[in-house]
Amino acid sequence: DTAVSQTPKYLVTQMGNDKSIKCEQNLGHDTMYWYKQDSKKFLKIMFSYNNKELIINETVPNRFSPKSPDKAHLNLHINSLELGDSAVYFCASSQDQVNQPQHFGDGTRLSIL
Amino acid sequence: GESVGLHLPTLSVQEGDNSIINCAYSNSASDYFIWYKQESGKGPQFIIDIRSNMDKRQGQRVTVLLNKTVKHLSLQIAATQPGDSAVYFCAENRGAAGNKLTFGGGTRVLVKP
Numbered sequence: 001d002t003a004v005s006q007t008p009k010y011l012v013t014q015m016g017n018d019k020s021i022k023c024e025q026n027l028g029h030d031t032m033y034w035y036k037q038d039s040k041k042f043l044k045i046m047f048s049y050n051n052k053e054l055i056i057n058e059t060v061p062n063r064f065s066p067k068s069p070d071k072a073h074l075n076l077h078i079n080s081l082e083l084g085d086s087a088v089y090f091c092a093s094s095q096d097q098v099n100q101p102q103h104f105g106d107g108t109r110l111s112i113l
Numbered sequence: 114g115e116s117v118g119l120h121l122p123t124l125s126v127q128e129g130d131n132s133i134i135n136c137a138y139s140n141s142a143s144d145y146f147i148w149y150k151q152e153s154g155k156g157p158q159f160i161i162d163i164r165s166n167m168d169k170r171q172g173q174r175v176t177v178l179l180n181k182t183v184k185h186l187s188l189q190i191a192a193t194q195p196g197d198s199a200v201y202f203c204a205e206n207r208g209a210a211g212n213k214l215t216f217g218g219g220t221r222v223l224v225k226p
Contacts, residue, residue, distance in 0.1 A: 031211075040218075045213055107154075
């Protein structure tokens with residue numbers, strides 16, 4: 001009965017590789033998000049989608065490309081991984097895009113060797 | 114730039130005592146505030162939220178207070194329990210589209226038995 005689920009939980013890979021993180025929510029929410037949490041626990045939004053439409057696109061390198069095949073899924077693809085991409089990436093969802101609590105997954109810890 | 118900030122990285126509390134976590138924000142246009150709890154290895158978990166037209170809201174063992182005059186937000190936890198040990202984040206929506214939350218730096222709460 002997991003509400004927001006991400007896979008994989010851990011991802012260890014080498015610099016220069018391309019990787020994807022998947023996210024699914026079964027809450028029936030319209031809006032989904034990707035966040036990055038650095039080693040100091042600072043959480044910053046990267047993207048949000050509302051019903052498959054890109055709403056928020058923060059200053060993120062274009063090596064990061066989100067894709068939303070339907071409103072229950074928001075995947076994150078990262079090209080040419082760099083050391084600085086090492087972080088925990090969280091997916092979240094909310095009922096809609098107007099002042100609603102966001103519900104987070106348990107994160108994907110990405111480590112770049 | 115404007116940001117939500119927490120300046121107390123660690124709060125030690127005796128079990129059974131009340132905890133107060135403080136948060137300062139700088140954007141007077143912010144209209145929605147939210148508190149999250151993050152346990153080790155987990156995603157942020159929604160605790161309570163408050164809109165700018167309110168100054169107090171209560172949940173189960175938690176109370177959020179909003180002082181718009183001094184741009185201050187606090188989370189009070191009554192009868193703190195060992196399970197309350199976690200990192201707590203405040204976040205604000207600055208009235209921007211897309212339910213964009215800006216997070217503070219987090220406060221670690223340690224509950225001593």
